Amino acid sequence: MNTPAQEPNTRKRCFDPVVDERTRLLVLGSLPGEKSLALQQYYANPQNKFWELLGAILGTDLRSLPYEARLAALRERGVGLWDVIAEAERPGSLDAAISNASHNALTDLVATLPHLRAIGFNGGTAARLGRKQLSAVADRLSLIDLPSSSPAHTIGFEPKLRIWRQLSDHL
Numbered sequence: 001m002n003t004p005a006q007e008p009n010t011r012k013r014c015f016d017p018v019v020d021e022r023t024r025l026l027v028l029g030s031l032p033g034e035k036s037l038a039l040q041q042y043y044a045n046p047q048n049k050f051w052e053l054l055g056a057i058l059g060t061d062l063r064s065l066p067y068e069a070r071l072a073a074l075r076e077r078g079v080g081l082w083d084v085i086a087e088a089e090r091p092g093s094l095d096a097a098i099s100n101a102s103h104n105a106l107t108d109l110v111a112t113l114p115h116l117r118a119i120g121f122n123g124g125t126a127a128r129l130g131r132k133q134l135s136a137v138a139d140r141l142s143l144i145d146l147p148s149s150s151p152a153h154t155i156g157f158e159p160k161l162r163i164w165r166q167l168s169d170h171l
Helices: 034-039 050-058 067-076 106-111 124-133 157-170
Strands: 011-013 025-029 079-083 085-089 099-103 118-122 142-146
Touching: 025 106, 025 124, 025 157, 050 067, 050 157, 067 079, 099 124, 106 124, 118 124, 118 157, 124 142, 142 157
Parallel strands: 025 079, 025 118, 118 142
Antiparallel strands: 011 085, 085 099
């Protein structure tokens, strides 16, 4: 039986974590999408509402800032970013297409963050995989499931924001 040829460039790799010793809240996604990988920026797709959601919580228009200034603003407020998946096969940007994944060492990262209070999971895939990895630290951290900021998760901005506002309790 013939199998279809694998689509080129379907192996995707996450970015380095954006954290420092001040990190109190860590937001974990699943794996960067095509636009983010092309631009080498977390949440680069303008249809993704991550920067607007987090900006509303922080009281800062993050989307209007240059990328490096966005990251600096997060670090200054004690917010870190990373992904639960280190690398995986995925044609396109949908989490449903992820296969052959290897995971980031989340517990190792958490151990380096002395002020960490909470972890927010951006979407169902991040929550499902991240909670498995972080079960050993769940007794000392708040683990918060968030609706995905992705445009593929079609609930509106305001309903998403109501849930994302839980993060403000940990800043």
